[in-house]
Each structure stands twice: as C-alpha cells, then as structure tokens.
Amino acid sequence: MSLRYGILGFLSKWEATGYDLKKEFDDFMSIFWHSHLSQIYPELGRLEQDGFIASRMEPQSGKPDKKVYAITEKGKRELSSWLLSPPESPKIKDVFLMQVSFMDNIPIEEVVFQLKAYQKEREQRLAKMKRILLERWESIRERNLMKSRILMSSAVVRRGLEQELHYIRWCKDTIELVEACSHLWTADAEDREEKTIPFSEVEPAFRKFFGELLQIDDI
Structure with a gap:
C-alpha cells in the first residue's frame, strides 16, 4: 500500500515516467524502500484508474x-490525508537476523565468514548512500537553492547513513563476541547443540x- 504513496509523493512536485520513478526508488528511496519496475507500473495503472494521477x-x-x-x-488530497495519518508500526522482516539466530548449527568459521560478508555488503550500501548524498549536495551548492523537499529528504538520508553505520558496528561486535566465545562450538555437528559451558566464562x-545499552554494570 505504501508504494502508491511514495509514487504520489514524487509526483506531487514534478511529472515523471515509470522509468523516472524506478530510478528514484533505486537511488534515494533504496535507503528504506525497495521496489521492482514490475510493481511500479501496475500501481501507476491503479492510481490512474482511481483518479489520483493522470497520464499523457x-x-x-x-x-x-x-x-x-x-x-x-484528488491525488494531492489523498497524499495529504496519508501524510497526516498516524504511521503504522514497522513490520520488520530481516532475513539475515533470522539466519544469525540459528547459526549455532554451522561451524564457527562459517559464522564469522557470513558475518564478515554481510558487513561488507552493508559497507557497500553505506558507500552508495554517501555517494548519493555528496552528488545531491554538490548539485544544491551549484544551484545555490534549498527547498523543503530537499531538507526533509536529507533527514531521511541521514537516518539511512546512521542505520548502515549501526549495522556495520553490530557485525563487528558480533564477530568479536563469537570469536571470544568460540569454545561454544565443536567440530562435530552432532554435538554442537549440546555444547554448554559456565556462563561465568563468557560473561566478560x-x-x-x-x-551501556542495558547498563549491564548494574547487574
């Protein structure tokens, strides 16, 4: 449902083709929303049928x-109504976190490898976001202008940068934790889930x- 409002949001300031919209979703919107061209065109058709947009x-x-x-x-009124409505609570679906939850079933070397590989992927996403921000920043400086849309989209870019930085830091910290507790893994896969040690050994x-996340020194 939110895809249609993203489209209306873009069209609220300028006209665009389906390809133009896809490019925006691949660049700026990729920070928080992913969409295929096969999703955008059907949604454009529904929006036009509902009278929210028109084409030529x-x-x-x-x-x-x-x-x-x-x-x-009519589309502007629909967009304004959505913007003024309370936001829905995010429904998180993070496949990698699901995988990490059960990585006790694979050798520790594979656990570390997967974490490092995902860290690299997030670092690449961070580099892409920085590139987008710097390119737009330079464009703003050249034109010497500022608009409310630019201001608010810049706030979203910052949130995206923070999110990637936090994920990268989490990957690094988790790798360090896993390596510090490597004796929880055994070479024998059949015995791996039975491996236990005193908590005091890994408490540090x-x-x-x-x-500081949990003020754990008070425990």
Whole structure:
C-alpha cells in the first residue's frame, strides 16, 4: 500500500515516467524502500484508474513516445490525508537476523565468514548512500537553492547513513563476541547443540557486547 504513496509523493512536485520513478526508488528511496519496475507500473495503472494521477503521451524524436504521469487534485488530497495519518508500526522482516539466530548449527568459521560478508555488503550500501548524498549536495551548492523537499529528504538520508553505520558496528561486535566465545562450538555437528559451558566464562564478553545499552554494570 505504501508504494502508491511514495509514487504520489514524487509526483506531487514534478511529472515523471515509470522509468523516472524506478530510478528514484533505486537511488534515494533504496535507503528504506525497495521496489521492482514490475510493481511500479501496475500501481501507476491503479492510481490512474482511481483518479489520483493522470497520464499523457509525450513525443520523442527518433524514439517511441513516452508516457508521463502527473498527480491530480484528488491525488494531492489523498497524499495529504496519508501524510497526516498516524504511521503504522514497522513490520520488520530481516532475513539475515533470522539466519544469525540459528547459526549455532554451522561451524564457527562459517559464522564469522557470513558475518564478515554481510558487513561488507552493508559497507557497500553505506558507500552508495554517501555517494548519493555528496552528488545531491554538490548539485544544491551549484544551484545555490534549498527547498523543503530537499531538507526533509536529507533527514531521511541521514537516518539511512546512521542505520548502515549501526549495522556495520553490530557485525563487528558480533564477530568479536563469537570469536571470544568460540569454545561454544565443536567440530562435530552432532554435538554442537549440546555444547554448554559456565556462563561465568563468557560473561566478560557479554558485558562488553551489550555495554551501556542495558547498563549491564548494574547487574
């Protein structure tokens, strides 16, 4: 459902083709929302059928005509109504965290490898976000202008940067925790789930891992 409001949000300031919208979703919106072109075009059709947007064909020299979409007054009212409504609580689906929960079933070397691989992936996402921000920042400086849309989208970019930095830090800390508690894993897969040790042996690592998050020194 939120995809349609993202589309309306983009069209609230300028006209765009389906390809233009997909590019925005791949760049700026990728910080918090992923969408395929196969999802965008059907949603554009539904929005037009509902009267929230309208389309027109724009001639192109030497190329097929392109379909350009614009928001209608009804669409603006729908967008405003959504923006003024209370946000829904996020429904988190993080596949990697699900995997991490059960990594006691694989050798510790694989656990560390998977964590490092995912850390690298998040570092690449962070680099992409920084590139997007710097490119837009330079564009703003060249044009010497600021708009409310730019201001609010910049706040979203910052949240995305913080999110990636926190995930990278979590990966590093988890790798350190796993390596400090490596004796919980055994070479024999059949015995791995039965391996137990006194908590006192790993408590220092736990204290360091959680640190100030839980004020664990008071425990």
